[in-house]
Amino acid sequence: MSAFSGNVIAPEAEELTADAAANKVISSRSLRSLAWSRLKQDKLALVGGVVVILLILMAVLAAPICHLLGIDPTATNPKLINGDTSLPIANYGGISWKHLLGIQPGFGEDILARILYGAQVSLFIAIVSTIVSMIFGVFFGIVAGYRGGWIDTLISRIMDILLAFPVLLFSIALLAIFQGIDGIHVFFFQLGGTPLRLSLLITIIGFFGWAYIGRVIRGQVISLREKEFVDASRSLGAKDSRILFRELLPNLAAPMLVYATLTIPTNILYEAALSYLGVGMQPPTSSWGQMLSEAVKTFQVDPEFMLIPGLAIFITVLAYNLFGDGLRDALDPKSSR
Secondary structure (H helix, E strand, O other), X not given: OOOEXXXXXXXXXXXXXXXXXXXXXXXXXXXXXXXXXXXXXXXHHHHHHHHHHHHHHHHHOHHHHHHHOOOXXXXXXXXXXXXXXXXXXXXXXXXXXXXXXXXXXXXXXEHHHHHHHHHHHHHHHHHHHHHHHHHHHHHHHHHHHHHOHHHHHHHHHHHHHHHHOOHHHHHHHHHHHHHOOOEEEEOOEEEEHHHHHHHXXXXXXXXXXXXXXXXXXXXXXXXXXXXXXXXXXXXXXXXXXXXXXXXXXXXXXXXXXXXXXXXXXXXXXXXXXXHHOOOOOXXXXXXXXXXXXXXXXXXXXXXXXXXXXXXXXXHHHHXXXXXXXXXXXXXXXXXXX
């Protein structure tokens, strides 16, 4: 009996047609669309991403926000401070409609303004130092994984030394040395004050952090260098530089992106720790770690001044980690999510 009777399609033909249509739809979706569909299913990752975007916007728009709220970020309010205790005269840390998060003990700076401008400093140092470590790590990781031999051995041993190096102690010692220096010449520029502190923190955090991503990229390149597309490029006479940066590098975009989102919160904590220990950013430049350090003097009497910058660091790090974990699952083709 024929499978078709008039215009009626047999059940077997209907199944084949449905399977073919499904395969056609699946095959037409790009890796980017598949990753986005996985990411949309992870609600925590989306919440983390939204919080990250809001934090970045708040940091970038710190000056307009302060102007809109009528806050002068450089102004002090000594009349609102008790001269004996150095604490705000008003209850709840001086919270009012004019000072939504209260005022800082000592000179009476607005805490909301310090949080916003501290976000600028913390996020800027974390993001730029992550970019620096990514540049070094990706370059040396690709070279080590692709070339192999003594080059791989040399770069791998350097990575081992950096991973075993007491970075925090070295950072404290190095920053303490530069703390008493007014400025230094870097090529044609004179760096001093806040630009010098920013440059030192970015250089230290970025340089000592590239070994981690270097190891990840090296392992990925070792698995990719024997693939068919690399052999095809070699057979066509492509140079090593083209294979490294035109063939291998695009295939490393996913681990690079995931690692960057997971490194930024680590660098935020690193900068906060250095500022808390007194060798990071210095007044009058605001920093979350510096605010925590200043709150040590009064947290037993009023813990609010430690709670607010602590919550800012906690929310920022948690948001980046949630978004980074979701992005890792979305970009992993073997993920079941």
